[in-house]
Amino acid sequence: MSSDGTQHNPFQHDRTPRDDAPQFVLPLVARIERDEPPARTDALETAARAVLVLLSDERSLGEGEWAQAVHDWQDARIRKVVRRARGAEWRRAEALPGITVTGKSAEVRVFPPVPLDGWPKDLARLQVSGTDLDDPEPPADTDAATPVLWLSPDLDMSAGKAMAQAGHGAQLAWWELSGEDRTAWREAGFPLAVRTADGERWERLVTSGLPLVRDAGFTEIAPGSCTVVADHPALRLDRR
Template structure:
């Protein structure tokens, strides 16, 4: 579910204001979360797995250069950076797995990410999947974040469904990816994209949003008000003073 913005570029692909990107054909990055009735994934693991899925798609050789998904990836990134998370179980999941894409597995979560499609041109086996109702819980509070790894900090002020939050986590991961040097991207990819998703207290959130780290602001298409600050992308390489 979703589509959002950063505070940096004047014509950011996430900004909620009208911009030249709105004139381009609009594409969406589909993500499908496997949510079986008997064994749903933990919420935090689902968010982390969705974020890694976005990074895996961005860095896959098929998304780069002359790869088979490269044109779709370029078209998607030339317009608004929309991501939509749908849910599947049983036969629905098996049909989704049969379509071109990449499945990323977490501790309890499975998320399949697909190359971008036109906003009104979803494959029928994905279009029929539900968007709403993706409500997940954590059986136990997540452990503290590892400060040596990237952390996607979710706003403590904005209530989101799990599907919406998964899309937002994906946006945060993408902003961090864009900000990194080629060397830091390679190191992160080679390590398997370690990251955590956590919710800070109010004081830390205020500090993070004014720290200069990449910030996601929602475009307001679903669930929450336009301009809402939803995620701060905190990668160790982005914390260091810049020359």
């Protein structure tokens, strides 16, 4: 959302005047212990919920202590970077202002946005690599009432990259929901699923009018690549 209240596409890869403004990034840290790493899908879903929890937190709204940083971040390209931590690294990350969101096996801590070159030292020293995760069992089927963040079947992304993309999709859905639907989602605890679409479904989704993430191409994949479609039931109904 820009300063004049108009919506913009934060994932377009053409250069805009916002690229000349100070850039911010949303840090997310996944707890990945060597002996007990989380399941991949649970980590993706937990990261997406963490973004929603931060966006709806009172500290991010109005005159809240994080509100200006969140505004400045959302007024440019809404970059997210996922790093990993274990042991003492995780304990140091937990000591910094932020919110920890827990899934079935995953823990993700989200922090208020920081300048692109101004990470807190205890986060800056964490590694981006090493977030390759697996699902011990295939993810369960979803029902029509559950918001689903559909991943492209055509892209090979690390778990860290996919966590960031799922967060982007959740954020775009949040922006498009009405105030009533936002409240209902938040009060329900932000239920959602992350799944990889098959080719036929993906072709339908990218032309459906639902929120679509096109990656800026900073890491791993080409600029403009379609990565996620946010299929929230309330948005789906709006497009019938």
